[in-house]
Amino acid sequence: DTEVTQTPKHLVMGMTNKKSLKCEQHMGHRAMYWYKQKAKKPPELMFVYSYEKLSINESVPSRFSPECPNSSLLNLHLHALQPEDSALYLCASSQDGTQPYGYTFGSGTRLTVV
Amino acid sequence: DAKTTQPPSMDCAEGRAANLPCNHSTISGNEYVYWYRQIHSQGPQYIIHGLKNNETNEMASLIITEDRKSSTLILPHATLRDTAVYYCIVRVEAAGNKLTFGGGTRVLVKP
Numbered sequence: 001d002t003e004v005t006q007t008p009k010h011l012v013m014g015m016t017n018k019k020s021l022k023c024e025q026h027m028g029h030r031a032m033y034w035y036k037q038k039a040k041k042p043p044e045l046m047f048v049y050s051y052e053k054l055s056i057n058e059s060v061p062s063r064f065s066p067e068c069p070n071s072s073l074l075n076l077h078l079h080a081l082q083p084e085d086s087a088l089y090l091c092a093s094s095q096d097g098t099q100p101y102g103y104t105f106g107s108g109t110r111l112t113v114v
Numbered sequence: 115d116a117k118t119t120q121p122p123s124m125d126c127a128e129g130r131a132a133n134l135p136c137n138h139s140t141i142s143g144n145e146y147v148y149w150y151r152q153i154h155s156q157g158p159q160y161i162i163h164g165l166k167n168n169e170t171n172e173m174a175s176l177i178i179t180e181d182r183k184s185s186t187l188i189l190p191h192a193t194l195r196d197t198a199v200y201y202c203i204v205r206v207e208a209a210g211n212k213l214t215f216g217g218g219t220r221v222l223v224k225p
Binding site for chain 2: 043045048105
């Protein structure tokens with residue numbers, strides 16, 4: 001299995017809702033990432049997990065809460081989002097970072113906040 | 115990680131080679147050059163990477179200048195499916211290190 005699987009593919013949520021995005025990989029990668037991408041802009045890093053521990057938080061608002069339950073799973077919990085949070089949310093994984101391997105990205109979850 | 119500079123857009127003809135330049139004049143000795151592309155509405159896709167030597171795989175070739183201050187990604191026979199945004203990134207390998215995307219080059223392959 002050489003894929004990163006993200007669910008759901010599309011999500012519409014209200015500003016008072018709580019929802020979660022899920023990301024899964026079975027490549028034995030030990031680093032996992034969340035990116036946010038607005039239309040016609042490059043992806044922007046949000047969080048990095050290395051060996052299931054949060055290693056980088058790019059000053060992301062607390063209404064986004066990441067979780068890494070095990071080495072194959074990465075979640076992004078969403079609460080009280082704003083319409084400007086509407087974007088494509090991308091998950092990626094990579095080897096442990098000690099060797100120059102590329103990242104594998106999922107196809108993303110397109111989130112719309114209404 | 116070192117900054118990169120890429121042209122914002124370029125067109126190329128189907129069936130011809132596409133040469134995508136990238137400047138990274140502040141690259142340090144332990145930074146690799148990576149190329150990714152993103153086809154519309156999909157996640158970025160890894161293409162190739164290199165440190166000093168030129169590299170080739172089934173997708174593309176990477177030519178890195180001797181001083182490592184610039185590189186060129188070559189798509190040998192561009193197809194319509196190669197229309198995408200191409201990102202050149204330099205980074206140091208470290209556990210959980212971040213991959214930072216710049217503006218990229220929007221490549222349009224025309225029939």
